[in-house]
Amino acid sequence: MVHIHDTHVLMVSLFYHGHINPMVRYAKLLTSRGIHVTIATTNHARDQILNGLAKQSDFIDFEFFDDGLDAELDREKNLGILLEEYLPRDGVKNLSNLIYALEGKEETLVHSMMQFKPILPIGPLVSPYMLNVGEALEGEEENDLCLDWLDKQGASSVIYIALGSISIMSQSETEALAMALESDSNRRFLWVRKEGENGWGGKTGELPKGFLENTKDRGLIVPWCRQDKVLMHPAIKCFLTHCGWNSTLETISAGVPVIAYPDWTDQPTNAKLLVDVFKVGVRMKKIKDGELGRDEIERCIVEVTTGQRALAMKEQATKWKVAAKKATSSGGSSNMNIENFINAIRGKFV
Structure with missing residues (x-):
């Protein structure tokens, strides 16, 4: 696999499985196309990731940072405090874990949302096993x-x-x-x-x-x-x-x-x-x-x-x-949007 080292994507996530897992799946799609990816999350997830996901995710780097909250705070039992601390912030462009090819249902929604923020639907970010394009996770x-x-x-x-x-x-x-x-x-x-x-x-x-x-x-x-x-x-x-x-x-x-x-x-x-x-x-x-x-x-x-x-x-x-399955197959809407995103960050978007 050839990697283009001048293109480096940083992803930042909460430490919960429901956030990290789809982000890792997307990171794998990018690394398979030669993009260098680093996923950053809080120190709370360090052991969990290093002992699990990191061993299953070649070509993805993981970095950890202090969440700024009290070290004694039980983060599993105080989700409300975490959500208040990490409310969503605006970004230049959103990649949405949506399926674009569902008979116009999602398409209508995406077009209405694009009036406020550019969106590239790339879903579903599920296990490749579910789409019959790979084996179960290692x-x-x-x-x-x-x-x-x-x-x-x-x-x-x-x-x-x-x-x-x-x-x-x-x-x-x-x-x-x-x-x-x-x-x-x-x-x-x-x-x-x-x-x-x-x-x-x-x-x-x-x-x-x-x-x-x-x-x-x-x-x-x-x-x-x-x-x-x-x-x-x-x-x-x-x-x-x-x-x-x-x-x-x-x-x-x-x-x-x-x-x-x-x-x-x-x-x-x-x-x-x-x-x-x-x-x-x-x-x-x-x-x-x-x-x-x-x-x-x-x-x-x-x-x-x-x-x-x-x-x-x-x-x-x-x-x-x-x-x-069609959306994520070669030529499908999600597959093409991933290619468009990669071309965009490399300055080749047309």
């Missing part, structure tokens, strides 16, 4: 509990549940979801569930007594999984998601229908995109007291898995999967 353990379990399940039989690294379910919401899963002996599920508190001090609800025992033959609960591999597995029927942007792109790329349960920031907008625009799922709605009820969860599960619109949702999801 360093993956040979034995994977989730994938081994999914291999034993029937095709399109498993509800995959994951609400990201920040969003949590309250005690009543946890109980409602558990009861909805337990109520039908044919419901198989893979639930990514983290114990403890999130970045706002909220605490994850506890599972009802007897739930694990009653569902042990058809459910698996884990603290983490390889989401790209899980979503691409033929056993997955649908994805109950918080609609974070990375999860949104991954479910589109995998062609999996969704049960949307957004929480904050961009998630409600992403949920509307998936449900009302792309028509690949349904959205769960909270009841009057702001909590999620069992009946609502069951309604959404039925609608996406066996309801009258279930087949249409799957067909739509498959269509967007094809569009996502």
Whole structure:
């Protein structure tokens, strides 16, 4: 691989996986075209990156800096303070992790946004494995509990549940979801569930007594999984998601229908995109007291898995999967925008 050393790109990111992972994926696209890339993030992520991503990312340099906050501050439990410190700043040109070739849906949005700031859509920045252009990430353990379990399940039989690294379910919401899963002996599920508190001090609800025992033959609960591999597995029927942007792109790329349960920031907008625009799922709605009820969860599960619109949702999801792959293929919109960006920073933009 030939590298053009006079072209050096610096990328700066928060230390959270949801920020760093797509940035590393984009950095790999640039380095594969001869660009020298350095990714900078805070010292908080030093060990995590040096022991993980850095070993999987040849030709990418990593630098670390002080975030300027109190050294004693627990950054995992004080996300609000971090967000206030690192509000987005204007840049000369934005590279957007969007898909430009989705039948004009994103195109209309991008053109409206370009009135305020130039944008080059380059998405989806997902694992190459999801686009069938590369193997899974290096360093993956040979034995994977989730994938081994999914291999034993029937095709399109498993509800995959994951609400990201920040969003949590309250005690009543946890109980409602558990009861909805337990109520039908044919419901198989893979639930990514983290114990403890999130970045706002909220605490994850506890599972009802007897739930694990009653569902042990058809459910698996884990603290983490390889989401790209899980979503691409033929056993997955649908994805109950918080609609974070990375999860949104991954479910589109995998062609999996969704049960949307957004929480904050961009998630409600992403949920509307998936449900009302792309028509690949349904959205769960909270009841009057702001909590999620069992009946609502069951309604959404039925609608996406066996309801009258279930087949249409799957067909739509498959269509967007094809569009996502097309955008990143040779001659596709995202692929061409990456080339335009490289030419621009080298002074060759035409």
